[in-house]
Amino acid sequence: MEELVLNLKKQIIEALNLADMTPEDIEDDAPLFGEGLGLDSIDALELIVMMEREYGIRIKDPSAGKEIFKSVNTMAEFVKANRTK
Amino acid sequence: MGEKIVITGAGIVSALGVGKGETAETLLAQRTGVGALQYLRTSHKEFPVGEVKLSDEEMKEMCGIAGEPTTRTSLMGILAMKEALEESGLTAESRPVLVSGTTVGGMDKSERYYLDYLENDSKNAYIRTHDCGATTELIADHFGIFTMVTSISTACSSAANAIELGANLIRSGQTEVAVVGGSECITKFHLNGFNSLMILDREQCRPFDGTRAGLNLGEGASYLVIETESSAKRRGVKIIGQLSGYGNACDAFHQTASSEDGEGAYLAMSKALRMAGLRPEDIDYVNAHGTGTPNNDASESEALKRVFGGRMPMVSSTKGLTGHTTSASGSIEATICLIALQGHFVPGNYGWKTPMESGITPVGENRTGQAMRHIMCNSFGFGGNDSSLIISEYGERG
Amino acid sequence: MGNVDRRRIYIKRATHISIQSPMSESWMREPRLTRESYVRSEDPQFREWLNPMESRRLSNILKRALVTAIKVKRDSGIEQPEAVITGTGLGCIENTELFLNQLCREGEELLKPTYFMQSTHNTVSSLIGINGKIHGYNSTYSHKGVSFDSALMDAIVQMRLGDINNALVTGNDEITPTYFSILKRSGYVGQEGQVPAGEASVAMMLTTDAEDTLCEIEDFKMVYRKENIGEDTLNTAGPVDAILMGLSGERSNDEAYRDIEGKLPKAPILRYKHLFGESYTASGLGVYAAAQMLKEGTVPAVMRVDGGEPIEGVRRIFVVNHSDGREYTFLTMRRAE
Secondary structure: OHHHHHHHHHHHHHHOOOOOOOHHHOOOOOOOEOOOOOEOHHHHHHHHHHHHHHHOOOOOOHHHHHHHOOOHHHHHHHHHHHOOO | OOOOEEEEEEEEEEOOEEOHHHHHHHHHHOOOOOEOOOOOOOOOOOOOEEOOOOOHHHHHHHHOOOOOOOOHHHHHHHHHHHHHHHHHOOOHHHOOEEEEEOOOOOHHHHHHHHHHHHHOOOOHHHHOOOOHHHHHHHHHHHHOOOOEEEEEOOHHHHHHHHHHHHHHHHHOOOOOEEEEEEEEOOOHHHHHHHHHOOOEOOOOOOOOEOOOOOEOEEOEEEEEEEEEHHHHHHHOOOOOEEEEEEEEEEOOOOOOOOOOOOHHHHHHHHHHHHHHOOOHHHOOEEEOOOOOOHHHHHHHHHHHHHHHOOOOOEEEOOHHHHOEOHHHHHHHHHHHHHHHHHHOEEOOOOOOOOEOOOOOOOOOOOEEOOOOOEEEEEEEEHHHEEEEEEEEOOOOOO | OOOOOOOOEEEEEEEEEOOOOOOOOHHHOOOOOOOOOEOOOOOOOHHHOOOHHHHOOOOHHHHHHHHHHHHHHHHHOOOOOOEEEEEOOOOOHHHHHHHHHHHHHHOOOOOOHHHHHOOOOOHHHHHHHHHHOOOOEEEEEOOHHHHHHHHHHHHHHHHHHOOOOEEEEEEEEOOOHHHHHHHHHHOOOOOOOOOOEOOEEEEEEEEOOOOOOOEEEEEEEEEEOHHHOOOOOOOOOOOOOEEEEOOOOOHHHHHHHHOOHHHOOOOOEEEOHHHHOEOOOHHHHHHHHHHHHHHHOEEOHHHEOOOOOOEEOOOEEEEEEEEOOOEEEEEEEEEOO
16 A cells, blocks of 8 residues: 555556655645645646556546545546456 | 727538528527537547538538648638638628637647657648647638737637637727627547536537536637628628627636636626616626536626626526537637627527526527517637626617 | 728837847847758747746747747736737647647547647637736737748737737747758758758837836838839838848849848848848847847847848838738838837
């Protein structure tokens, strides 16, 4: 799980062009959208693409992203339960 | 506004057919042009689209164009413009200007030949047809009557803004006659782009419906001939409508989403009303932008409520019939408004069944026998490039 | 411009990011000259202007557009212009190519929404609107080499009509190495003896307020097809101190200027593309350069085609541009009094 969390952070940084950040800057439980990292709806779309590319998970409804992308931890839980690769 | 700006010609090509006659018939029959993909080369067959039911080759033949490099956008543009110029009897003598809106331009060829462009010289002729201006010049040169030509690219409000610039050129005395509108074919590029933004519906789109889940792409072209009233009278041509107001404003909110309160749309509609010297209650019908995406229809509903309050005019989106014709939608829908004005009917909001939460309730079925004076036509583009036009019945005094 | 009340129009401030030192007029004294066929713009330190979270997704053309717009707004003291109008020949071509490449090489799945979202031409103007919360008129022109000229025309028309009192007019084009190779195949850039292909970002604030400006825009005309250039097209009344042309060393481009030389007033010919490069927005840099020369009252010797001395006390410059020899623009600019 720890490895998955670290990988997710690296993938988030890459997918969202967060060039100035390192995985250490992202807390496992901190909100990614709004108050926390300050991501927006386009970032959510990028994360949906990333989930399919990296883990073979297809998210069809963009509004489902709200729950899944709450924090790195919620993403990791979701990946663990749904990954196909 | 000083002298009236009148409309003396209009031409249209879309999924509803070629020409105003066919378009009026399909509108009245509420027969949607949206259906299974037929012409575009793509693997995304799951998305219904509103294609013009003609191949490039068929359109070339109709336009009398043989071998030279061309784009689907320019072919549709030529077909639509031919109708507008003929109706208006416009010739080089009037020294008209052309303002055309497009965003994809020659992308239909670029997406097919991009790797060739990079690797060999086999498709060089199409490199110069890629940009928006090239498409406009291909159309302009087919007719050879224009003394000034330019292209507007504000995504889905391009054609509406082209109408606005043309009218401003007339008001400023730069020209007496302008041919204005837009053209856009469906490309793999923007079908995939809209898909990446997850705003395409896999079913027939349902603007302003509670179950709406996105838009269907469409394609087409439409041009209007606009001129000063005195020019039209001097030329002795029939006046088919009046452009009585327009407004452009920026939502200044987000690159792809509209604000919750529809500020840009509200400002654009308000400006158009102010320019026309009309009160909200003077508007008989609004042809809404109404794309069918959850975001647009909620935002536009909010803006409409802010403008019209408790006196909501009849509203419908015709995108369930045409698909979203993106850069061409402003002029395609302006021409639909002219058809509605002349035919005394409000086209129904095809696909609508269930009211949306706190949204407007559109006109579901066609309403015939509607004598109307003023119609508002909305076009909103990515990045919040919002424009609104007011097309009015022409009257000597009015 | 026709019969409308002639409200006077001024360029209050103007700046650029190009081959020359960014957002500076040092080219007037220390111009950079190069023999390369393709030179990318020298960028300023974007971090000094944009916060990293805001700019992380933006391609270079968008960062340049934002920074030049912010600088011009700040320098002119007009934070909320009544219009934002942009010209761009190719739009955001880097993102367009990134999306095209994915599409052509990887197929129609898993495409990056950011590339698409920032590929459209109007991304530039709308981003300036979003960044500054500017709700006024907002539009974008994309018509080859007269894209910037079209944006300028829109602003001038609305100002003459009295619809607006100021406008932020910008021009932006970028060229990636791959798109340079494509345009070279088409014969547009990279030709023998031609100035380098360049990138161009230019922003200028137009106002009807005469106070503290760079120069006045006296007249503007745009004509499609040279046979339509009539006697009444060119406002040549009064003395013209210099004529600025987009000469580039490329045969057909230069010929298109020579074709109409007989219709122009007699004055020393100036060029600017050897300093600023060839691009669809090059004419915007020409207008910028003319405005700065009028402000300083000096034409540097490097601008003169005949290799003559600097021209001092310059008061009126005629700027001629064309696109593919098909569409011409004529701009008369005058030193502000």
